[in-house]
Amino acid sequence: MVELLRMAFFQKALVAGLLIGIAASLVGAFVVLRRLSSIGSGISHSAFGGVAIGLVLGINPYGSALIFAITVGLMIGLSVRRLSLSEDSAVGLFFPATMALGIAVLSKIEGYTPNLLSYLFGNILLVESRDILFAGGTLLLILLLLGLFYREWTALTFDAETAEATGIPVARMDALFLSLLAFVVVVSIKVVGIVLVSALLVTPPLTALKLSKSFSSLLLFSALAGALSTLAGIFLSYYINIPSGAAIVLFSTLLFFAVSLIKRRE
Amino acid sequence: MNMPLRLDGVCVQYGPETVLDRVTLEVKRGEFLAVVGPNGAGKTTLLRVILGLKRPDRGEVEVLGQPFHRISKIRPLLGYVPQVIQENLQIPLQVEDIVRMGRYPRLGFLRYEKEPDRKAVETAMERLQILPLRRNLYRTLSGGQKQRVLVARALAVEPELLILDEPTTGLDPAVSEGLYSILTHLHKETGITIIMVSHDVMALSERVTTVACLNRSLVVHGRPAEVLSNENMTKLYGPHYILFGHGNVPHMVVSRDYPNHRCDHG
Numbered sequence: 001m002v003e004l005l006r007m008a009f010f011q012k013a014l015v016a017g018l019l020i021g022i023a024a025s026l027v028g029a030f031v032v033l034r035r036l037s038s039i040g041s042g043i044s045h046s047a048f049g050g051v052a053i054g055l056v057l058g059i060n061p062y063g064s065a066l067i068f069a070i071t072v073g074l075m076i077g078l079s080v081r082r083l084s085l086s087e088d089s090a091v092g093l094f095f096p097a098t099m100a101l102g103i104a105v106l107s108k109i110e111g112y113t114p115n116l117l118s119y120l121f122g123n124i125l126l127v128e129s130r131d132i133l134f135a136g137g138t139l140l141l142i143l144l145l146l147g148l149f150y151r152e153w154t155a156l157t158f159d160a161e162t163a164e165a166t167g168i169p170v171a172r173m174d175a176l177f178l179s180l181l182a183f184v185v186v187v188s189i190k191v192v193g194i195v196l197v198s199a200l201l202v203t204p205p206l207t208a209l210k211l212s213k214s215f216s217s218l219l220l221f222s223a224l225a226g227a228l229s230t231l232a233g234i235f236l237s238y239y240i241n242i243p244s245g246a247a248i249v250l251f252s253t254l255l256f257f258a259v260s261l262i263k264r265r266e
Numbered sequence: 267m268n269m270p271l272r273l274d275g276v277c278v279q280y281g282p283e284t285v286l287d288r289v290t291l292e293v294k295r296g297e298f299l300a301v302v303g304p305n306g307a308g309k310t311t312l313l314r315v316i317l318g319l320k321r322p323d324r325g326e327v328e329v330l331g332q333p334f335h336r337i338s339k340i341r342p343l344l345g346y347v348p349q350v351i352q353e354n355l356q357i358p359l360q361v362e363d364i365v366r367m368g369r370y371p372r373l374g375f376l377r378y379e380k381e382p383d384r385k386a387v388e389t390a391m392e393r394l395q396i397l398p399l400r401r402n403l404y405r406t407l408s409g410g411q412k413q414r415v416l417v418a419r420a421l422a423v424e425p426e427l428l429i430l431d432e433p434t435t436g437l438d439p440a441v442s443e444g445l446y447s448i449l450t451h452l453h454k455e456t457g458i459t460i461i462m463v464s465h466d467v468m469a470l471s472e473r474v475t476t477v478a479c480l481n482r483s484l485v486v487h488g489r490p491a492e493v494l495s496n497e498n499m500t501k502l503y504g505p506h507y508i509l510f511g512h513g514n515v516p517h518m519v520v521s522r523d524y525p526n527h528r529c530d531h532g
Binding site: 032033148151152154155157158159161162163164165166167168209212213214215217218 | 347368377
Protein backbone atom coordinates (compact mmCIF):
# COMPACT_ATOMS: atom_id res chain seq x y z
CA MET A 1 0.00 0.00 0.00
CA VAL A 2 2.75 2.48 1.01
CA GLU A 3 4.61 1.64 -2.17
CA LEU A 4 1.47 2.22 -4.17
CA LEU A 5 1.00 5.63 -2.57
CA ARG A 6 4.54 6.58 -3.57
CA MET A 7 3.77 6.11 -7.26
CA ALA A 8 3.24 9.46 -9.02
CA PHE A 9 0.44 8.22 -11.30
CA PHE A 10 -1.49 6.90 -8.28
CA GLN A 11 -1.02 10.10 -6.30
CA LYS A 12 -2.35 12.08 -9.26
CA ALA A 13 -5.29 9.72 -9.57
CA LEU A 14 -6.17 10.11 -5.88
CA VAL A 15 -5.94 13.92 -5.92
CA ALA A 16 -7.99 14.23 -9.12
CA GLY A 17 -10.53 11.70 -7.84
CA LEU A 18 -10.92 13.53 -4.54
CA LEU A 19 -11.39 16.93 -6.20
CA ILE A 20 -13.84 15.63 -8.80
CA GLY A 21 -15.73 13.48 -6.29
CA ILE A 22 -16.39 16.52 -4.11
CA ALA A 23 -17.16 18.83 -7.04
CA ALA A 24 -19.63 16.46 -8.71
CA SER A 25 -21.47 15.58 -5.52
CA LEU A 26 -21.88 19.23 -4.46
CA VAL A 27 -23.49 20.13 -7.79
CA GLY A 28 -25.25 16.75 -7.72
CA ALA A 29 -27.06 17.67 -4.48
CA PHE A 30 -29.00 20.34 -6.41
CA VAL A 31 -29.38 17.98 -9.40
CA VAL A 32 -31.08 15.37 -7.20
CA LEU A 33 -33.26 17.81 -5.27
CA ARG A 34 -34.42 19.56 -8.44
CA ARG A 35 -35.09 16.18 -10.07
CA LEU A 36 -32.64 17.02 -12.87
CA SER A 37 -30.92 13.61 -12.91
CA SER A 38 -32.01 13.01 -16.49
CA ILE A 39 -30.51 16.37 -17.51
CA GLY A 40 -27.18 15.35 -15.95
CA SER A 41 -27.33 12.16 -17.96
CA GLY A 42 -28.34 14.03 -21.13
CA ILE A 43 -25.51 16.56 -20.78
CA SER A 44 -22.91 13.83 -20.15
CA HIS A 45 -23.96 11.88 -23.23
CA SER A 46 -24.04 15.04 -25.31
CA ALA A 47 -20.35 15.45 -24.43
CA PHE A 48 -19.77 12.42 -26.66
CA GLY A 49 -20.72 14.53 -29.69
CA GLY A 50 -18.26 17.19 -28.51
CA VAL A 51 -15.47 14.65 -28.00
CA ALA A 52 -16.04 13.29 -31.52
CA ILE A 53 -15.92 16.76 -33.07
CA GLY A 54 -12.71 17.52 -31.16
CA LEU A 55 -11.10 14.32 -32.39
CA VAL A 56 -12.08 14.99 -36.00
CA LEU A 57 -10.90 18.60 -35.91
CA GLY A 58 -7.70 17.67 -34.11
CA ILE A 59 -8.40 19.96 -31.13
CA ASN A 60 -8.51 19.03 -27.42
CA PRO A 61 -11.59 16.76 -27.15
CA TYR A 62 -12.27 17.96 -23.59
CA GLY A 63 -12.42 21.57 -24.79
CA SER A 64 -14.87 20.77 -27.56
CA ALA A 65 -16.86 18.53 -25.18
CA LEU A 66 -17.12 21.43 -22.71
CA ILE A 67 -18.45 23.86 -25.34
CA PHE A 68 -20.83 21.22 -26.64
CA ALA A 69 -22.09 20.19 -23.18
CA ILE A 70 -22.70 23.80 -22.08
CA THR A 71 -24.56 24.52 -25.33
CA VAL A 72 -26.73 21.41 -24.99
CA GLY A 73 -27.38 22.15 -21.28
CA LEU A 74 -28.57 25.66 -22.13
CA MET A 75 -30.65 24.37 -25.06
CA ILE A 76 -32.36 21.83 -22.79
CA GLY A 77 -33.15 24.63 -20.32
CA LEU A 78 -34.40 26.87 -23.14
CA SER A 79 -36.58 24.11 -24.61
CA VAL A 80 -38.23 23.56 -21.24
CA ARG A 81 -38.97 27.28 -20.85
CA ARG A 82 -39.78 28.35 -24.39
CA LEU A 83 -41.16 25.20 -26.06
CA SER A 84 -43.04 24.00 -22.95
CA LEU A 85 -41.30 20.61 -23.17
CA SER A 86 -40.93 18.56 -20.00
CA GLU A 87 -37.33 18.10 -18.83
CA ASP A 88 -37.53 14.40 -19.68
CA SER A 89 -38.77 15.13 -23.21
CA ALA A 90 -36.08 17.77 -23.81
CA VAL A 91 -33.39 15.32 -22.70
CA GLY A 92 -35.00 12.62 -24.86
CA LEU A 93 -34.72 15.00 -27.80
CA PHE A 94 -31.08 16.05 -27.37
CA PHE A 95 -29.56 12.87 -25.87
CA PRO A 96 -29.93 10.61 -28.97
CA ALA A 97 -29.34 13.49 -31.39
CA THR A 98 -25.95 14.39 -29.89
CA MET A 99 -24.93 10.72 -29.55
CA ALA A 100 -25.94 10.20 -33.20
CA LEU A 101 -23.87 13.22 -34.19
CA GLY A 102 -20.86 11.75 -32.36
CA ILE A 103 -21.26 8.37 -34.08
CA ALA A 104 -21.73 10.02 -37.48
CA VAL A 105 -18.63 12.19 -37.05
CA LEU A 106 -16.47 9.31 -35.78
CA SER A 107 -17.52 7.11 -38.71
CA LYS A 108 -15.71 9.57 -40.97
CA ILE A 109 -12.34 8.89 -39.33
CA GLU A 110 -10.82 5.95 -41.10
CA GLY A 111 -9.79 3.09 -38.82
CA TYR A 112 -10.58 5.09 -35.66
CA THR A 113 -11.63 3.56 -32.30
CA PRO A 114 -8.74 2.90 -29.87
CA ASN A 115 -9.14 5.98 -27.62
CA LEU A 116 -12.89 5.90 -27.51
CA LEU A 117 -13.21 3.55 -24.55
CA SER A 118 -11.32 5.91 -22.23
CA TYR A 119 -13.83 8.69 -23.00
CA LEU A 120 -16.82 6.42 -22.58
CA PHE A 121 -15.68 4.66 -19.40
CA GLY A 122 -12.92 6.90 -18.02
CA ASN A 123 -9.35 6.08 -17.01
CA ILE A 124 -8.25 7.98 -13.96
CA LEU A 125 -4.86 6.28 -13.99
CA LEU A 126 -4.01 8.39 -17.06
CA VAL A 127 -4.57 11.67 -15.19
CA GLU A 128 -2.01 14.40 -15.90
CA SER A 129 -0.98 17.40 -13.79
CA ARG A 130 -3.07 19.78 -15.91
CA ASP A 131 -6.15 17.60 -15.27
CA ILE A 132 -5.59 18.11 -11.53
CA LEU A 133 -5.32 21.86 -12.04
CA PHE A 134 -8.52 21.82 -14.09
CA ALA A 135 -10.35 19.74 -11.43
CA GLY A 136 -9.07 22.02 -8.64
CA GLY A 137 -10.15 25.10 -10.60
CA THR A 138 -13.60 23.59 -11.12
CA LEU A 139 -14.01 22.84 -7.41
CA LEU A 140 -12.95 26.41 -6.55
CA LEU A 141 -15.44 27.78 -9.09
CA ILE A 142 -18.21 25.65 -7.58
CA LEU A 143 -17.38 26.80 -4.04
CA LEU A 144 -17.30 30.43 -5.19
CA LEU A 145 -20.64 30.20 -7.01
CA LEU A 146 -22.19 28.26 -4.12
CA GLY A 147 -21.04 31.01 -1.75
CA LEU A 148 -22.60 33.66 -3.97
CA PHE A 149 -25.79 31.94 -5.10
CA TYR A 150 -26.47 29.33 -2.41
CA ARG A 151 -29.58 31.20 -1.28
CA GLU A 152 -31.03 31.66 -4.77
CA TRP A 153 -30.44 28.04 -5.75
CA THR A 154 -31.92 26.78 -2.47
CA ALA A 155 -34.98 29.03 -2.83
CA LEU A 156 -35.69 27.96 -6.39
CA THR A 157 -35.04 24.32 -5.51
CA PHE A 158 -37.66 24.56 -2.77
CA ASP A 159 -40.30 26.52 -4.69
CA ALA A 160 -39.38 27.95 -8.09
CA GLU A 161 -42.66 29.81 -8.63
CA THR A 162 -42.39 31.86 -5.46
CA ALA A 163 -38.69 32.42 -6.04
CA GLU A 164 -39.49 33.98 -9.43
CA ALA A 165 -42.49 35.90 -8.10
CA THR A 166 -40.39 37.54 -5.40
CA GLY A 167 -37.56 38.69 -7.65
CA ILE A 168 -35.04 35.85 -7.95
CA PRO A 169 -33.91 35.76 -11.63
CA VAL A 170 -34.83 32.10 -12.12
CA ALA A 171 -33.94 31.88 -15.85
CA ARG A 172 -30.45 33.34 -15.27
CA MET A 173 -29.87 31.17 -12.21
CA ASP A 174 -30.93 28.08 -14.18
CA ALA A 175 -28.61 28.96 -17.08
CA LEU A 176 -25.71 29.46 -14.66
CA PHE A 177 -26.45 26.17 -12.92
CA LEU A 178 -26.74 24.19 -16.17
CA SER A 179 -23.42 25.67 -17.39
CA LEU A 180 -21.79 24.66 -14.10
CA LEU A 181 -23.29 21.20 -14.43
CA ALA A 182 -21.85 20.88 -17.94
CA PHE A 183 -18.47 21.97 -16.60
CA VAL A 184 -18.51 19.33 -13.87
CA VAL A 185 -19.64 16.65 -16.29
CA VAL A 186 -16.75 17.29 -18.67
CA VAL A 187 -14.18 17.41 -15.87
CA SER A 188 -15.55 14.11 -14.53
CA ILE A 189 -15.23 12.30 -17.87
CA LYS A 190 -11.60 11.40 -17.21
CA VAL A 191 -12.53 9.79 -13.89
CA VAL A 192 -15.70 7.84 -14.65
CA GLY A 193 -16.32 8.39 -18.35
CA ILE A 194 -19.31 9.72 -20.26
CA VAL A 195 -21.49 6.68 -19.61
CA LEU A 196 -21.12 6.66 -15.81
CA VAL A 197 -20.74 10.35 -14.97
CA SER A 198 -24.41 10.78 -14.03
CA ALA A 199 -23.89 8.22 -11.22
CA LEU A 200 -21.18 10.44 -9.72
CA LEU A 201 -23.69 13.31 -9.73
CA VAL A 202 -26.63 11.37 -8.32
CA THR A 203 -25.52 8.55 -5.98
CA PRO A 204 -23.50 10.45 -3.32
CA PRO A 205 -26.28 13.05 -2.79
CA LEU A 206 -28.84 10.24 -2.53
CA THR A 207 -26.70 8.68 0.21
CA ALA A 208 -26.40 12.08 1.90
CA LEU A 209 -30.18 12.59 1.84
CA LYS A 210 -30.50 9.53 4.09
CA LEU A 211 -28.29 11.20 6.71
CA SER A 212 -29.14 14.90 6.53
CA LYS A 213 -31.27 16.96 8.86
CA SER A 214 -30.45 20.32 7.28
CA PHE A 215 -29.42 21.63 3.87
CA SER A 216 -25.85 22.41 4.95
CA SER A 217 -25.44 18.88 6.34
CA LEU A 218 -26.76 17.53 3.01
CA LEU A 219 -23.97 19.35 1.14
CA LEU A 220 -21.37 18.17 3.66
CA PHE A 221 -22.44 14.50 3.61
CA SER A 222 -22.77 14.63 -0.17
CA ALA A 223 -19.18 15.87 -0.53
CA LEU A 224 -17.97 13.23 1.96
CA ALA A 225 -19.81 10.41 0.15
CA GLY A 226 -18.44 11.64 -3.21
CA ALA A 227 -14.88 11.84 -1.88
CA LEU A 228 -15.07 8.44 -0.18
CA SER A 229 -16.54 6.80 -3.31
CA THR A 230 -13.84 8.09 -5.66
CA LEU A 231 -10.95 7.29 -3.28
CA ALA A 232 -12.25 3.80 -2.43
CA GLY A 233 -13.08 3.20 -6.10
CA ILE A 234 -9.54 4.05 -7.20
CA PHE A 235 -8.03 1.60 -4.67
CA LEU A 236 -10.55 -1.07 -5.69
CA SER A 237 -9.77 -0.47 -9.33
CA TYR A 238 -6.05 -1.08 -8.68
CA TYR A 239 -6.40 -4.12 -6.42
CA ILE A 240 -9.05 -6.07 -8.33
CA ASN A 241 -7.99 -4.77 -11.73
CA ILE A 242 -11.23 -3.30 -13.07
CA PRO A 243 -11.80 0.09 -14.79
CA SER A 244 -11.73 2.99 -12.30
CA GLY A 245 -15.10 4.44 -13.40
CA ALA A 246 -16.88 1.16 -12.83
CA ALA A 247 -15.20 0.66 -9.42
CA ILE A 248 -16.17 4.17 -8.26
CA VAL A 249 -19.80 3.81 -9.34
CA LEU A 250 -20.12 0.31 -7.83
CA PHE A 251 -18.63 1.44 -4.50
CA SER A 252 -20.86 4.51 -4.47
CA THR A 253 -23.97 2.38 -5.08
CA LEU A 254 -22.99 -0.11 -2.36
CA LEU A 255 -22.43 2.80 0.04
CA PHE A 256 -25.95 4.06 -0.71
CA PHE A 257 -27.53 0.67 0.04
CA ALA A 258 -25.40 0.17 3.17
CA VAL A 259 -26.45 3.57 4.57
CA SER A 260 -30.09 2.93 3.61
CA LEU A 261 -30.07 -0.40 5.44
CA ILE A 262 -28.48 1.08 8.55
CA LYS A 263 -30.97 3.96 8.60
CA ARG A 264 -33.89 1.55 8.19
CA ARG A 265 -32.78 -0.42 11.23
CA GLU A 266 -32.55 2.69 13.39
CA MET B 267 -48.67 57.16 -1.84
CA ASN B 268 -49.06 54.72 -4.72
CA MET B 269 -52.15 52.60 -5.07
CA PRO B 270 -51.18 48.96 -4.46
CA LEU B 271 -53.04 47.68 -7.52
CA ARG B 272 -54.75 49.14 -10.55
CA LEU B 273 -55.98 46.99 -13.43
CA ASP B 274 -57.65 48.62 -16.42
CA GLY B 275 -59.29 46.48 -19.09
CA VAL B 276 -56.89 43.57 -18.61
CA CYS B 277 -57.32 40.74 -21.12
CA VAL B 278 -55.34 37.47 -21.11
CA GLN B 279 -55.66 34.74 -23.70
CA TYR B 280 -54.17 31.26 -23.80
CA GLY B 281 -54.40 30.38 -27.50
CA PRO B 282 -57.99 31.00 -28.64
CA GLU B 283 -59.32 30.91 -25.08
CA THR B 284 -59.94 34.15 -23.21
CA VAL B 285 -59.01 33.58 -19.56
CA LEU B 286 -59.38 37.18 -18.37
CA ASP B 287 -61.75 39.50 -20.17
CA ARG B 288 -61.52 43.29 -19.65
CA VAL B 289 -60.89 43.11 -15.91
CA THR B 290 -60.86 46.54 -14.28
CA LEU B 291 -60.09 46.62 -10.57
CA GLU B 292 -58.51 48.92 -8.00
CA VAL B 293 -57.18 47.92 -4.60
CA LYS B 294 -56.55 50.71 -2.12
CA ARG B 295 -53.88 50.78 0.55
CA GLY B 296 -54.91 48.78 3.62
CA GLU B 297 -57.60 46.87 1.76
CA PHE B 298 -58.11 43.12 2.39
CA LEU B 299 -59.50 41.81 -0.90
CA ALA B 300 -60.82 38.29 -1.47
CA VAL B 301 -60.92 37.16 -5.11
CA VAL B 302 -63.53 34.42 -5.43
CA GLY B 303 -64.94 32.47 -8.34
CA PRO B 304 -65.42 28.96 -9.71
CA ASN B 305 -62.60 26.73 -10.99
CA GLY B 306 -61.20 28.02 -14.27
CA ALA B 307 -62.44 31.57 -13.55
CA GLY B 308 -58.95 33.03 -14.11
CA LYS B 309 -58.12 33.71 -10.45
CA THR B 310 -54.59 32.28 -10.55
CA THR B 311 -53.96 33.95 -13.93
CA LEU B 312 -54.98 37.24 -12.34
CA LEU B 313 -52.40 36.69 -9.59
CA ARG B 314 -49.74 35.80 -12.19
CA VAL B 315 -50.46 39.11 -13.96
CA ILE B 316 -50.17 41.01 -10.66
CA LEU B 317 -46.89 39.23 -9.86
CA GLY B 318 -45.51 40.15 -13.30
CA LEU B 319 -45.28 36.50 -14.38
CA LYS B 320 -47.92 36.72 -17.13
CA ARG B 321 -48.02 39.63 -19.56
CA PRO B 322 -51.60 40.66 -20.37
CA ASP B 323 -52.57 40.71 -24.05
CA ARG B 324 -54.43 43.99 -23.57
CA GLY B 325 -55.07 46.50 -20.81
CA GLU B 326 -52.98 48.27 -18.22
CA VAL B 327 -51.51 46.93 -15.01
CA GLU B 328 -50.01 49.00 -12.23
CA VAL B 329 -48.62 47.39 -9.07
CA LEU B 330 -47.38 49.69 -6.28
CA GLY B 331 -47.32 52.48 -8.83
CA GLN B 332 -45.20 50.58 -11.38
CA PRO B 333 -46.44 49.54 -14.84
CA PHE B 334 -46.23 45.86 -15.87
CA HIS B 335 -42.80 46.11 -17.53
CA ARG B 336 -41.31 47.50 -14.31
CA ILE B 337 -42.90 45.05 -11.86
CA SER B 338 -39.54 43.29 -11.49
CA LYS B 339 -38.32 46.49 -9.75
CA ILE B 340 -40.89 46.22 -6.96
CA ARG B 341 -40.93 42.42 -6.56
CA PRO B 342 -38.96 42.66 -3.30
CA LEU B 343 -41.97 44.54 -1.91
CA LEU B 344 -44.37 41.70 -2.72
CA GLY B 345 -45.08 38.81 -0.36
CA TYR B 346 -46.44 35.74 -2.11
CA VAL B 347 -47.94 32.54 -0.71
CA PRO B 348 -48.50 29.82 -3.32
CA GLN B 349 -50.73 26.79 -3.05
CA VAL B 350 -49.28 24.04 -0.84
CA ILE B 351 -48.72 21.52 -3.62
CA GLN B 352 -45.87 23.25 -5.43
CA GLU B 353 -43.03 22.86 -2.97
CA ASN B 354 -40.18 20.37 -3.15
CA LEU B 355 -40.66 18.26 -0.03
CA GLN B 356 -37.51 16.17 -0.49
CA ILE B 357 -35.24 19.05 0.47
CA PRO B 358 -34.12 18.91 4.14
CA LEU B 359 -34.87 22.51 5.08
CA GLN B 360 -35.69 23.70 8.57
CA VAL B 361 -38.56 26.09 9.26
CA GLU B 362 -36.25 29.06 9.87
CA ASP B 363 -34.34 28.41 6.59
CA ILE B 364 -37.59 28.76 4.68
CA VAL B 365 -38.75 31.90 6.47
CA ARG B 366 -35.32 33.45 5.80
CA MET B 367 -35.83 32.84 2.07
CA GLY B 368 -38.47 35.56 2.19
CA ARG B 369 -35.72 37.99 3.07
CA TYR B 370 -33.40 37.10 0.15
CA PRO B 371 -34.79 39.71 -2.29
CA ARG B 372 -33.87 42.44 0.22
CA LEU B 373 -30.24 41.35 0.75
CA GLY B 374 -27.39 43.09 -1.05
CA PHE B 375 -24.92 41.59 -3.56
CA LEU B 376 -22.86 39.79 -0.91
CA ARG B 377 -26.09 38.49 0.69
CA TYR B 378 -24.95 39.46 4.20
CA GLU B 379 -27.82 39.31 6.69
CA LYS B 380 -27.90 42.34 8.98
CA GLU B 381 -29.77 42.91 12.24
CA PRO B 382 -32.99 44.25 10.55
CA ASP B 383 -33.06 41.11 8.37
CA ARG B 384 -32.80 38.82 11.39
CA LYS B 385 -35.42 40.88 13.22
CA ALA B 386 -37.86 40.68 10.28
CA VAL B 387 -37.50 36.88 10.17
CA GLU B 388 -38.01 36.64 13.93
CA THR B 389 -41.08 38.90 13.86
CA ALA B 390 -42.64 36.95 10.98
CA MET B 391 -42.22 33.65 12.85
CA GLU B 392 -43.62 35.21 16.00
CA ARG B 393 -46.71 36.55 14.21
CA LEU B 394 -47.44 33.14 12.71
CA GLN B 395 -46.78 31.42 16.06
CA ILE B 396 -44.07 29.13 14.67
CA LEU B 397 -41.09 30.22 16.78
CA PRO B 398 -41.07 26.89 18.72
CA LEU B 399 -40.87 25.04 15.38
CA ARG B 400 -37.91 27.00 13.97
CA ARG B 401 -35.47 24.04 14.05
CA ASN B 402 -37.99 21.46 12.82
CA LEU B 403 -37.71 20.01 9.33
CA TYR B 404 -40.39 21.57 7.12
CA ARG B 405 -41.37 18.23 5.60
CA THR B 406 -42.29 16.85 9.04
CA LEU B 407 -44.90 19.58 9.72
CA SER B 408 -48.68 19.26 9.40
CA GLY B 409 -50.48 20.96 6.50
CA GLY B 410 -51.58 23.88 8.67
CA GLN B 411 -48.09 24.41 10.12
CA LYS B 412 -46.56 24.31 6.63
CA GLN B 413 -48.96 26.96 5.42
CA ARG B 414 -48.09 29.18 8.39
CA VAL B 415 -44.40 28.82 7.50
CA LEU B 416 -45.14 29.93 3.92
CA VAL B 417 -47.11 32.95 5.17
CA ALA B 418 -44.21 33.80 7.52
CA ARG B 419 -41.80 33.57 4.56
CA ALA B 420 -43.98 36.05 2.67
CA LEU B 421 -44.08 38.39 5.70
CA ALA B 422 -40.31 38.24 6.28
CA VAL B 423 -39.83 40.46 3.24
CA GLU B 424 -41.95 43.11 5.06
CA PRO B 425 -44.16 43.41 1.99
CA GLU B 426 -46.30 46.35 0.98
CA LEU B 427 -48.63 43.93 -0.77
CA LEU B 428 -49.33 40.38 0.44
CA ILE B 429 -50.73 37.99 -2.18
CA LEU B 430 -52.10 34.57 -1.25
CA ASP B 431 -53.25 31.89 -3.69
CA GLU B 432 -55.85 29.65 -2.03
CA PRO B 433 -53.84 29.35 1.18
CA THR B 434 -56.30 26.93 2.82
CA THR B 435 -56.29 24.31 0.04
CA GLY B 436 -56.20 20.88 1.66
CA LEU B 437 -56.62 22.19 5.20
CA ASP B 438 -59.52 21.16 7.46
CA PRO B 439 -62.05 23.84 8.54
CA ALA B 440 -60.53 24.37 12.00
CA VAL B 441 -56.99 24.85 10.65
CA SER B 442 -58.32 27.10 7.86
CA GLU B 443 -60.13 29.20 10.45
CA GLY B 444 -56.89 29.48 12.45
CA LEU B 445 -55.02 30.76 9.41
CA TYR B 446 -57.78 33.25 8.56
CA SER B 447 -57.69 34.53 12.15
CA ILE B 448 -53.94 35.13 11.93
CA LEU B 449 -54.38 36.99 8.62
CA THR B 450 -57.24 39.10 10.02
CA HIS B 451 -55.19 39.98 13.09
CA LEU B 452 -52.18 40.84 10.91
CA HIS B 453 -54.33 43.06 8.70
CA LYS B 454 -55.84 44.92 11.64
CA GLU B 455 -52.54 45.31 13.42
CA THR B 456 -50.30 46.37 10.53
CA GLY B 457 -52.75 47.71 7.94
CA ILE B 458 -51.00 45.70 5.24
CA THR B 459 -52.76 45.39 1.88
CA ILE B 460 -53.80 41.79 1.21
CA ILE B 461 -55.11 40.11 -1.93
CA MET B 462 -56.27 36.54 -1.37
CA VAL B 463 -57.67 34.09 -3.89
CA SER B 464 -60.02 31.66 -2.22
CA HIS B 465 -62.88 29.23 -2.73
CA ASP B 466 -63.97 29.83 0.83
CA VAL B 467 -66.41 32.63 0.00
CA MET B 468 -68.47 32.47 3.14
CA ALA B 469 -65.72 32.02 5.74
CA LEU B 470 -64.11 35.18 4.38
CA SER B 471 -67.20 37.33 4.38
CA GLU B 472 -66.62 38.69 7.88
CA ARG B 473 -62.88 39.03 7.59
CA VAL B 474 -62.17 40.87 4.35
CA THR B 475 -62.93 44.48 3.50
CA THR B 476 -63.80 43.82 -0.16
CA VAL B 477 -64.71 40.90 -2.41
CA ALA B 478 -64.09 40.63 -6.16
CA CYS B 479 -66.17 37.95 -7.87
CA LEU B 480 -64.36 36.75 -10.97
CA ASN B 481 -65.58 34.49 -13.71
CA ARG B 482 -63.12 35.40 -16.48
CA SER B 483 -64.57 38.92 -16.32
CA LEU B 484 -65.25 40.79 -13.11
CA VAL B 485 -68.86 39.93 -12.13
CA VAL B 486 -69.04 42.26 -9.15
CA HIS B 487 -66.68 44.02 -6.75
CA GLY B 488 -67.44 45.71 -3.45
CA ARG B 489 -67.94 45.26 0.28
CA PRO B 490 -68.96 41.73 1.31
CA ALA B 491 -72.44 42.79 2.43
CA GLU B 492 -73.09 44.34 -1.01
CA VAL B 493 -71.55 41.57 -3.06
CA LEU B 494 -72.65 38.36 -1.37
CA SER B 495 -76.20 38.08 -2.63
CA ASN B 496 -78.10 35.19 -4.24
CA GLU B 497 -78.25 37.11 -7.49
CA ASN B 498 -74.47 37.59 -7.65
CA MET B 499 -73.72 34.00 -6.59
CA THR B 500 -75.99 32.76 -9.38
CA LYS B 501 -74.09 34.93 -11.85
CA LEU B 502 -70.84 33.53 -10.51
CA TYR B 503 -71.52 29.85 -9.89
CA GLY B 504 -74.76 29.15 -11.78
CA PRO B 505 -78.38 28.65 -10.68
CA HIS B 506 -77.76 25.60 -8.48
CA TYR B 507 -76.14 27.45 -5.61
CA ILE B 508 -78.30 28.96 -2.89
CA LEU B 509 -77.15 31.57 -0.38
CA PHE B 510 -78.85 31.84 3.00
CA GLY B 511 -78.17 33.66 6.24
CA HIS B 512 -77.42 32.04 9.60
CA GLY B 513 -76.66 34.55 12.33
CA ASN B 514 -74.19 37.03 10.85
CA VAL B 515 -72.62 34.45 8.60
CA PRO B 516 -73.95 33.72 5.11
CA HIS B 517 -73.85 30.10 3.90
CA MET B 518 -73.83 28.75 0.39
CA VAL B 519 -75.20 25.31 -0.46
CA VAL B 520 -75.66 23.37 -3.68
CA SER B 521 -79.23 22.38 -4.54
CA ARG B 522 -80.32 18.74 -4.96
CA ASP B 523 -81.10 19.19 -8.66
CA TYR B 524 -77.45 20.03 -9.43
CA PRO B 525 -76.41 17.88 -12.42
CA ASN B 526 -74.88 14.57 -11.17
CA HIS B 527 -75.01 15.95 -7.61
CA ARG B 528 -71.55 17.37 -8.04
CA CYS B 529 -70.21 19.02 -4.94
CA ASP B 530 -67.38 21.13 -6.34
CA HIS B 531 -67.70 24.77 -7.28
CA GLY B 532 -66.80 24.29 -10.91
